[in-house]
Amino acid sequence: MKRFKRNKLAMIGSTIVGALVIFAIFAPLLAPYDPSRIVDSDTLPPSIWHPFGTDDLGRDVFSRALYGARISLTVGLVAVTIAITIGTFFGLFAGYFGGLLDSAVMRFVDVMLAFPSIFLILTIQVMLTPNIYNVMIVIGLTSWMGVARLVRGEVLTIKERQYVEAARAIGADDYRIIFKHILPNSSAPIIVAATLGMAGAILTESALSFLGLGVQPPTPSWGNMLMDAQAYLIDAPWMAIIPGLLILVTVLSLYFVGEGLRQALSPKEEIK
Amino acid sequence: MRKFVIRRLIHLIPLLIGVSLISFFVMHLAPGDPTQLFTDPNVKPEELARIRANWGLDKPIIMQYLFWLKNAVRGDFGIAYMINRPVTEVIFGRLPATLLLMISSMLLTLLITIPLGVLSAIKKNTWFDNFITVFSFIGMSIPSFWLALMLMLMFSVNLGWFPAVGMYNPLLKNPDFVQRFFDVAWHMVLPLLTMTLVSLAGLTRYQRAAMLEILNQDFIRTARAKGLSERVVLFKHALRNALIPIITILGLSLPDLFGGAFIIETIFAWPGMGRLGVMAIFSRNYPLIMGIVVLSAVLIVLGNLLADIGYALVDPRIRYAKK
Numbered sequence: 001m002k003r004f005k006r007n008k009l010a011m012i013g014s015t016i017v018g019a020l021v022i023f024a025i026f027a028p029l030l031a032p033y034d035p036s037r038i039v040d041s042d043t044l045p046p047s048i049w050h051p052f053g054t055d056d057l058g059r060d061v062f063s064r065a066l067y068g069a070r071i072s073l074t075v076g077l078v079a080v081t082i083a084i085t086i087g088t089f090f091g092l093f094a095g096y097f098g099g100l101l102d103s104a105v106m107r108f109v110d111v112m113l114a115f116p117s118i119f120l121i122l123t124i125q126v127m128l129t130p131n132i133y134n135v136m137i138v139i140g141l142t143s144w145m146g147v148a149r150l151v152r153g154e155v156l157t158i159k160e161r162q163y164v165e166a167a168r169a170i171g172a173d174d175y176r177i178i179f180k181h182i183l184p185n186s187s188a189p190i191i192v193a194a195t196l197g198m199a200g201a202i203l204t205e206s207a208l209s210f211l212g213l214g215v216q217p218p219t220p221s222w223g224n225m226l227m228d229a230q231a232y233l234i235d236a237p238w239m240a241i242i243p244g245l246l247i248l249v250t251v252l253s254l255y256f257v258g259e260g261l262r263q264a265l266s267p268k269e270e271i272k
Numbered sequence: 273m274r275k276f277v278i279r280r281l282i283h284l285i286p287l288l289i290g291v292s293l294i295s296f297f298v299m300h301l302a303p304g305d306p307t308q309l310f311t312d313p314n315v316k317p318e319e320l321a322r323i324r325a326n327w328g329l330d331k332p333i334i335m336q337y338l339f340w341l342k343n344a345v346r347g348d349f350g351i352a353y354m355i356n357r358p359v360t361e362v363i364f365g366r367l368p369a370t371l372l373l374m375i376s377s378m379l380l381t382l383l384i385t386i387p388l389g390v391l392s393a394i395k396k397n398t399w400f401d402n403f404i405t406v407f408s409f410i411g412m413s414i415p416s417f418w419l420a421l422m423l424m425l426m427f428s429v430n431l432g433w434f435p436a437v438g439m440y441n442p443l444l445k446n447p448d449f450v451q452r453f454f455d456v457a458w459h460m461v462l463p464l465l466t467m468t469l470v471s472l473a474g475l476t477r478y479q480r481a482a483m484l485e486i487l488n489q490d491f492i493r494t495a496r497a498k499g500l501s502e503r504v505v506l507f508k509h510a511l512r513n514a515l516i517p518i519i520t521i522l523g524l525s526l527p528d529l530f531g532g533a534f535i536i537e538t539i540f541a542w543p544g545m546g547r548l549g550v551m552a553i554f555s556r557n558y559p560l561i562m563g564i565v566v567l568s569a570v571l572i573v574l575g576n577l578l579a580d581i582g583y584a585l586v587d588p589r590i591r592y593a594k595k
Binding site for chain 2: 009107108110111112113114115116117118119120122123124126127128199203206207210211226229230233234237240241243244247248251252255256259
């Protein structure tokens with residue numbers, strides 16, 4: 001914790017993420033307008049009344065951005081939770097039991113990694129009805145492979161440790177060893193992966209919504225705000241600049257936090 | 273070495289079967305079939321049934337897959353719906369544009385990333401290093417499609433320096449080779465810039481980490497202790513070793529490169545495989561989707577294999593360990 005605090009970028013990152021979460025939670029209180037109602041003339045440039053301007057329909061971009069934060073952060077969080085759960089589960093069992101199970105799981109990981117994942121996601125989204133729940137599930141189901149490899153690697157080293165041997169000697173069963181001894185000791189890299197994974201999931205969601213295959217209008221998400229903005233690049237550039245900057249800042253902050261956690265949690269990195 | 277390559281090539285077979293199996297079943301996950309996209313009310317139901325039978329969509333999915341697999345093994349990926357030309361022909365018509373973009377971007381990335389990463393490592397914790405670090409993080413966080421839009425806004429809409437979309441100037445009548453070359457290069461600037469900036473960031477981080485790790489090794493201390501000049505130590509001892517991991521990372525980043533191409537080609541209307549793929553997905557052009565997925569997977573896996581071979585070639589430690 002102390003080491004994390006000393007990392008300036010990580011502190012800035014976590015402050016921004018914290019602020020965004022608060023903005024997202026209190027969006028209904030903070031938003032000056034209803035995000036899906038037409039409140040003024042269309043494509044008004046930023047002003048005191050509309051800090052981020054209005055969009056092509058005359059909706060307030062600031063209010064939409066606040067509500068968009070809710071959607072984007074939620075999708076990121078849920079998607080990464082799915083990915084981490086699947087990845088950890090596969091990694092734990094493959095690494096611990098080894099043998100045929102291990103090779104089967106790892107070959108499956110290889111297959112999944114040979115896809116350009118955006119392609120798989122796009123295909124699934126076109127085939128299913130694109131909505132916010134499918135987006136979360138699809139992103140989760142296509143981004144667990146890295147975690148599985150990571151956890152498997154951790155398990156392979158941890159299961160040779162003496163405390164695991166000791167646990168086995170006093171008669172602990174496999175289930176207990178995996179969840180009571182191995183999982184807690186491999187949690188550090190999982191936490192780091194979760195932070196970075198959330199950044200990735202937010203990026204993927206925005207790309208999907210941008211192509212019209214993610215969160216569907218009128219629900220605002222940063223990605224579908226950008227989709228609307230594409231046609232008004234000349235008349236209303238703020239419509240494109242603001243959601244993009246928000247994605248950039250959010251993802252960047254998450255990366256800083258993840259990197260800070262990695263440095264704080266790994267004993268190898270020396271602190272300067 | 274030959275044994276290693278052959279073994280890896282054999283591994284490819286189940287991998288590709290897995291890839292095709294998953295994509296085939298994912299495609300058929302949804303109820304209905306592509307004929308439902310025909311909204312023309314004049315098409316009679318029996319007409320639709322005939323089309324369905326023609327495309328083999330009336331058979332069970334397993335049979336459809338086995339039929340596809342049987343032909344695919346022989347290099348026949350079927351006829352693309354609507355376009356009515358062989359899938360392979362359609363894809364290979366689009367492949368050069370994609371490869372041109374991807375290979376140029378890869379070369380440009382390497383050309384920039386290696387010096388940046390190495391310099392960043394040598395000057396660790398200076399303002400230069402910090403600047404590069406923050407810059408790479410920004411590059412990793414920027415949504416590629418947004419970067420594309422912003423570059424378009426700046427260089428195409430506001431400044432008017434480069435064309436925003438397409439690959440050729442349609443007004444160019446009977447251009448000779450030189451004219452055509454500059455025309456394409458002109459159109460390629462913005463997509464190339466987008467792709468390069470996006471992949472640059474991550475690779476620079478890796479290059480920096482690789483160089484730092486090498487600089488901490490014993491043989492560098494030995495070289496310095498021998499009294500070799502810093503230049504010789506850095507460029508003859510450290511750099512040569514620090515370049516090795518970048519080969520692997522480049523191989524591993526291929527799926528991202530393909531994924532990026534899908535979106536970037538779509539935005540810039542670049543007539544490549546990625547844009548074709550997005551179109552195929554939206555119109556549920558099953559044979560075309562299958563062809564593109566399998567071809568991308570082949571290219572990705574072959575890329576990884578080439579990276580591994582390259583790794584073994586430049587690093588004698590691996591070569592000897594394999595024997």
